[in-house]
Amino acid sequence: MPSTLAEFSQQLADTVEKAGRSVVSVLEGGRTGVSGTVWREGIGVAVDHTIQGLDEVTVILPSGQETKASVTGRDPATDIALLRLPTETLAAALADDSTARPGEIVLSVGRRGTEGLAATYGLISAIGGPWRTSSGGRVDRWFRLDLNPFPGFSGGPIINASCEVLGIANSGPGRSAGVIPAGTVNRVVDQLLKHGRTVRGYIGIGVQPVAFPEDAWQKLGISGGRGLLIIAIAPGSAASEAGLMLGDVIAAIDGKTLRTGASLQSILDGENIGESVPLDVVRGGQLLKLAVTVREKPVS
Amino acid sequence: MNRNSQVGISLSEAISKVAADMREITVKVSGSNGRHGSGTVWRQGLIVTNAHVANSEVHDVEFATGLRAPGWLLARDGELDLAALAVSAPFGPIAAIRSADGLRAGEMVLALGNPFDGQGSITTGIVHCSVSKSPRLLADIRLAPGYSGGPLAETSGAVIGINSMIVESLGCAITSDAVEEFLSRFYLSEAA
Numbered sequence: 001m002p003s004t005l006a007e008f009s010q011q012l013a014d015t016v017e018k019a020g021r022s023v024v025s026v027l028e029g030g031r032t033g034v035s036g037t038v039w040r041e042g043i044g045v046a047v048d049h050t051i052q053g054l055d056e057v058t059v060i061l062p063s064g065q066e067t068k069a070s071v072t073g074r075d076p077a078t079d080i081a082l083l084r085l086p087t088e089t090l091a092a093a094l095a096d097d098s099t100a101r102p103g104e105i106v107l108s109v110g111r112r113g114t115e116g117l118a119a120t121y122g123l124i125s126a127i128g129g130p131w132r133t134s135s136g137g138r139v140d141r142w143f144r145l146d147l148n149p150f151p152g153f154s155g156g157p158i159i160n161a162s163c164e165v166l167g168i169a170n171s172g173p174g175r176s177a178g179v180i181p182a183g184t185v186n187r188v189v190d191q192l193l194k195h196g197r198t199v200r201g202y203i204g205i206g207v208q209p210v211a212f213p214e215d216a217w218q219k220l221g222i223s224g225g226r227g228l229l230i231i232a233i234a235p236g237s238a239a240s241e242a243g244l245m246l247g248d249v250i251a252a253i254d255g256k257t258l259r260t261g262a263s264l265q266s267i268l269d270g271e272n273i274g275e276s277v278p279l280d281v282v283r284g285g286q287l288l289k290l291a292v293t294v295r296e297k298p299v300s
Numbered sequence: 301m302n303r304n305s306q307v308g309i310s311l312s313e314a315i316s317k318v319a320a321d322m323r324e325i326t327v328k329v330s331g332s333n334g335r336h337g338s339g340t341v342w343r344q345g346l347i348v349t350n351a352h353v354a355n356s357e358v359h360d361v362e363f364a365t366g367l368r369a370p371g372w373l374l375a376r377d378g379e380l381d382l383a384a385l386a387v388s389a390p391f392g393p394i395a396a397i398r399s400a401d402g403l404r405a406g407e408m409v410l411a412l413g414n415p416f417d418g419q420g421s422i423t424t425g426i427v428h429c430s431v432s433k434s435p436r437l438l439a440d441i442r443l444a445p446g447y448s449g450g451p452l453a454e455t456s457g458a459v460i461g462i463n464s465m466i467v468e469s470l471g472c473a474i475t476s477d478a479v480e481e482f483l484s485r486f487y488l489s490e491a492a
Contacts, residue, residue: 003314003455003456004310004311004314005311005314005315005318005408005455006454006455006456008311008408008455009407009408009454009455010407012406012407012408012426013404013405013406013407013426013427014406015406016404016405016406016426017404017405017406020405107406107426109405112429115429115432116405116429116430116432117405117406117429117430118405118428118429118438119405119406119426119427119428119429119440120425120426120428120440120470121406121425121426121440148440148469148470149469150428150440150468150469150470151468175469
């Protein structure tokens, strides 16, 4: 009878092997190639920044076959790119990332060209709520992993002990391993398949965060001390039609006071397009109530 | 009784048991310049370590039992980072050797060594990618200075490599196959 440890070891290797049936290698990515995950039938997901500017990449399929794959969509905000893969590739089983718990065992699986599978092993250290990337992309959940990133792991799956994909591996701050959770990847993949791109909301203003003097916000009856000073308005934009003017200071968005300059991002997700958002604006020492209708961001 | 906690406990017990076995075949190797690393009792009277650990003619070799003996340099390959030392010491446990060929990515491995002043420290991880003709094996283990020359073993405690260095945050070991090839090159194989 095999020992507990040998059994555990074989189970880990079996899990890596099984997950590896949905992991491809993308030769052009990074310094020495990166990985990609077969997300749905004929659709692969890779990390966008690793294959920036490429319309076509060379992939090594789990069968060992080398083929070209076109990049059919990309969302730089969440760092996801879509690859068109042959339909015979096997899609990965996805986890419900909302049920993951700290302490769970995870594996990062990648493919190194024709050399085969590569993996590292670790734990979920901590799980947090939604966050935004520096380019404004909404990520539904934040994961800290106690796991060694390895060259080329980006784009490969982070899997749990049931061999389900928790998310796509991406480099995090300071050589840590980050994850784009499966739910977020699904949302972005749906949008990319539907529109060929991800839609973002747009109202057409440029802003600068400012602090109100204490007596001013007490006099105006606004609860926060921060605002967004409008320093640019695009002609013909939603903001201009809503009556916003240069020099206005936005004190609240949708009834919520502003804690950080990024607060504006929260109304610019694709789902908010067409919605009217109430704004509290300070103009000439008076508080005004306006509403702006979020439009789709024009393709630049 | 919670089944999960039983699994956890039997795993850690199993690791401790393998670690105890591995400690018996791991030695501390100190060169004349005061630096130290680890070594593996490959067979009776023969210690395999790294070339960067064995940097003098004679070394102080300390067994897990506390026994100390001089280890004379027999062979050294700086490129492969391997060295062989001869010790005359009473017969004790020797390493069970297993080929690293055929190990799969994800299989569990254990490394033993003497980092800093620690005696017989253990670290565990998994095989990073399967070995293909390379004399080196990458494993997801946290090596530290002092693990050099010690054994990398699979879950039964059989030695599959000699820990050598850290490559892009992964542990790198010289495979047992490369060690055997090195020993035969210097006419140190058991058959010779």
